[in-house]
Amino acid sequence: MAGLSALESLPHEIILEILCFLETKDIIHLQRCSRRLLKLSRDNVFWRARCLLTSSFLEGINLRRGARFPGVIEGALNEDAALQDHDGPDTERSPPPLDFPWASRRAREKEIQKITANWDPSFPGETISWYDEYIHRNSPIAVSWFERPQLRDGGLQDHIEVKGVAVYQHGDEEVFAVSPLDDGSVCLWDIKGTRPGKKKGSILQQSKAGLLRMGSSKSPYLSPDCVSGLTDCGPVLRSFVDSYLTVQGHVVEVDLGTLQVVGDQPYEWTITTMSSAQPGVPLTIGTLHGIHLHDSRYGRYVEQTRQERIDDFDRYNAPRRLSLLLFSDPLPPYAPLPHSNPLSILHLEQPGNKQTVSDDIFVAGRFSNILNYDRRMFPSIKGSLHSGARLCSLTSLPYPFSSVDSELRRKGELSIAQVEKIKETTGGRTLVACGEYNTKGSLEIYGLGPPLPGQEPHGVSLNSVMKNRQTASKSKLLSVINHGTCLVVSDGSGYLKWVERDGFTEVRRQYIGPSERVVGHTSLFNEMPGSGEIARKLLSTQSRQASDDKSNDDDILLWTGEKLGLVNFSSKQGFTADDFEEGDTRTPEEVAAEKEKQHYEERMRQALERDADGVRLFKVLGASIRG
Structure with missing residues (x-):
C-alpha cells in the first residue's frame, strides 16, 4: 500500500512514462487500484500511440522505406505518448536522446508527428475512446451464439x-x-x-x-x-x-x-428492404419494382x-x-425502379453530425448504380453513382473522403498541415458500399460534397471514389458497418474483417467458425471448408451511456440467416445456444461426444442406404442381362 501511495503521488507525466514500460495486461490490473490510476490508464493520447504501434499502417510505412530504421520509430512513438500532459492539451515535449539516423532530434520529432497525423483516422469533434480502439484492434475475439427459440410438440x-x-x-x-x-x-x-x-x-x-x-x-x-x-x-x-x-x-x-x-x-409488390428508423423521419421502403415513403x-x-x-x-x-x-x-407516390430488387436503403447523415439525418436517400441493389433521392423532392430521382457491382449493404460517415488524399496518407506522404486541412473540410460526407464484382468482394467508398455551382440546390455531388476489388475479399461481401474508427465487413467465406477508413489497410480478421462448441478432438466435418457460419448482417450493440467504468461496450451482433451470434472482445470462451438448455446436466465433453456419435450414426445410415441402392441396381442389371 505504501508503494501504491508513492506511485499516486507522482505527477501525471511520470506515471505515463512508467506505463510505457508495462505490458498491456499489467496496465489493466493497475486500473483497479484507484480512480486516479484508472483515469490515467485510459489516457487517450497514450492508447492512440499504442494503437499506432500495433497497426499494419506502421508496418506498411517501414516496408515502403525498406525497413531502414527498425525499432526507432516505434520507440520514439512510445516515448512521445508518455510525455503528453494528461490534464492539459496535447503539448509536445522533448524526449530523451536516442540513437537515430535523422539529421537532428527536431527532424525525428517531425517525422513522428507526420506519421501519427497521416494514420490518425479521427476527425475534429469526433469522440473516440482509444482505449476501446486498442481492445477492438488487439484483444482476443470470442464468438457467442444466442439462445434459439424452440418449437415444442409434446416431448419433441x-x-x-x-x-x-x-x-x-x-x-x-x-x-x-x-x-x-x-x-x-x-x-x-x-x-x-x-x-x-x-x-x-x-x-x-x-x-x-x-x-x-x-x-x-x-x-x-x-x-x-x-x-x-x-x-x-x-x-x-x-x-x-x-x-x-x-x-x-x-x-x-x-x-x-x-x-x-x-x-x-x-404494398403492391414484395418488400425486399427498408431503411433504419429515425425520429420524425418516414421509413423508406424498397419493393421489387419501386421505392416508397412509409407513413x-x-x-x-x-x-x-x-x-x-x-x-x-x-x-x-x-x-x-x-x-x-x-x-x-x-x-401514394412512389419511385419506379428501372431494375428490380433493391437490397439496401440508407438515410445519409448531416455533415459532421452522426445523430441527425439529412434528406438524402441512397438505394443499392442488383443494379449497377447507387440511386440518390431527396425526400423533399420525392419521387423524383436526383442522381446516381455508378458502381458496376451488385451491392447489398450501405453505411456512411458524416466526414469528407478523398481517394487521392487517402492514398497519400496511407503511404505517410502528407504533411501535418495538409492532413489538418483535409479534416477541416466542411460539408463533406462518405458513403460506403459493399457487394460483389466478378465473383469477388467489392468494398467501395464515395466522397460526397454539396452541390456544385450550376447544379440544383438539393442533392449531393461526387467528389471522389475508391473501389477495392483486389484485396477486399475472395468472396462476396455481405454486410458493412462502422465500428469505432474502423469499417467491419463480413464475407461469403465466413470471415469478419476490420479495415481502416481508407478501405484498403486491413486491421485484423476473424473466422466466425461453427456455432456449436467443439470440445476435445474435432470432427472431420468441422474442419472441412464451408463448415463455419456466415454473417449476412452485422449490427453494432453500443449503448448510449459512455463512461470510464463502462468500456468495451461496442460488440457486434451478427445474423446468419437462421440464428443470431455476438462478437465480443474478451479472452473468455463465448457461450453457445446449448448453454441455455435447462435440465441438461451433461458436461461439455459429454455433449460433444453425443453429437459426434449422432454424426457417425448418420454417416453409417447414409452409407447403408447407398449400399442397398447398389445391391438393388445390381439385381436389376443382372435380371435384364439374363432376360
Whole structure:
C-alpha cells in the first residue's frame, strides 16, 4: 500500500512514462487500484500511440522505406505518448536522446508527428475512446451464439429459424435484439444481460406463434401462408411501443410491450428492404419494382377500415388487390425502379453530425448504380453513382473522403498541415458500399460534397471514389458497418474483417467458425471448408451511456440467416445456444461426444442406404442381362 501511495503521488507525466514500460495486461490490473490510476490508464493520447504501434499502417510505412530504421520509430512513438500532459492539451515535449539516423532530434520529432497525423483516422469533434480502439484492434475475439427459440410438440422439440434482426436500445444501458421467426412469432433477446435473471443472449420475450400469419379472424388482410415471405431485413424499430417488420408485401407494426399487431400497410409488390428508423423521419421502403415513403398513420387507417370493406370470401383470396379497388384514394407516390430488387436503403447523415439525418436517400441493389433521392423532392430521382457491382449493404460517415488524399496518407506522404486541412473540410460526407464484382468482394467508398455551382440546390455531388476489388475479399461481401474508427465487413467465406477508413489497410480478421462448441478432438466435418457460419448482417450493440467504468461496450451482433451470434472482445470462451438448455446436466465433453456419435450414426445410415441402392441396381442389371 505504501508503494501504491508513492506511485499516486507522482505527477501525471511520470506515471505515463512508467506505463510505457508495462505490458498491456499489467496496465489493466493497475486500473483497479484507484480512480486516479484508472483515469490515467485510459489516457487517450497514450492508447492512440499504442494503437499506432500495433497497426499494419506502421508496418506498411517501414516496408515502403525498406525497413531502414527498425525499432526507432516505434520507440520514439512510445516515448512521445508518455510525455503528453494528461490534464492539459496535447503539448509536445522533448524526449530523451536516442540513437537515430535523422539529421537532428527536431527532424525525428517531425517525422513522428507526420506519421501519427497521416494514420490518425479521427476527425475534429469526433469522440473516440482509444482505449476501446486498442481492445477492438488487439484483444482476443470470442464468438457467442444466442439462445434459439424452440418449437415444442409434446416431448419433441426443434429450433425455429430467425428471419432477420434489428437492435433496439431501451434507456441508456438496455440493448435488445428483435426478430421475426419462421413460425410467425416475434422474439426479443437481452444482448447485454441487463435484465434481472437474464444472461447475455437469452430470450427475453416471445409472442405466440402465428402473430405474423395474418390468416386469423382478427387480421384478415394477409394470406395464411405469408410467413414464408418474411424478408431478410427484419424489423426496424422506432420506439419501444412500435416496431416494423416486413412480411411479403406488407409492413406490419408491432407493439413490443404487448407483442400485438397494431398496424399494417400493404404494398403492391414484395418488400425486399427498408431503411433504419429515425425520429420524425418516414421509413423508406424498397419493393421489387419501386421505392416508397412509409407513413405509419396511413397504415393504422388501413387496418381499422379494411375489415369493414372486405367480406369473408375476399379475406382469404385476394384481399390486397380487392382492397385497392374498393378504396377511392389514389396510391401514394412512389419511385419506379428501372431494375428490380433493391437490397439496401440508407438515410445519409448531416455533415459532421452522426445523430441527425439529412434528406438524402441512397438505394443499392442488383443494379449497377447507387440511386440518390431527396425526400423533399420525392419521387423524383436526383442522381446516381455508378458502381458496376451488385451491392447489398450501405453505411456512411458524416466526414469528407478523398481517394487521392487517402492514398497519400496511407503511404505517410502528407504533411501535418495538409492532413489538418483535409479534416477541416466542411460539408463533406462518405458513403460506403459493399457487394460483389466478378465473383469477388467489392468494398467501395464515395466522397460526397454539396452541390456544385450550376447544379440544383438539393442533392449531393461526387467528389471522389475508391473501389477495392483486389484485396477486399475472395468472396462476396455481405454486410458493412462502422465500428469505432474502423469499417467491419463480413464475407461469403465466413470471415469478419476490420479495415481502416481508407478501405484498403486491413486491421485484423476473424473466422466466425461453427456455432456449436467443439470440445476435445474435432470432427472431420468441422474442419472441412464451408463448415463455419456466415454473417449476412452485422449490427453494432453500443449503448448510449459512455463512461470510464463502462468500456468495451461496442460488440457486434451478427445474423446468419437462421440464428443470431455476438462478437465480443474478451479472452473468455463465448457461450453457445446449448448453454441455455435447462435440465441438461451433461458436461461439455459429454455433449460433444453425443453429437459426434449422432454424426457417425448418420454417416453409417447414409452409407447403408447407398449400399442397398447398389445391391438393388445390381439385381436389376443382372435380371435384364439374363432376360
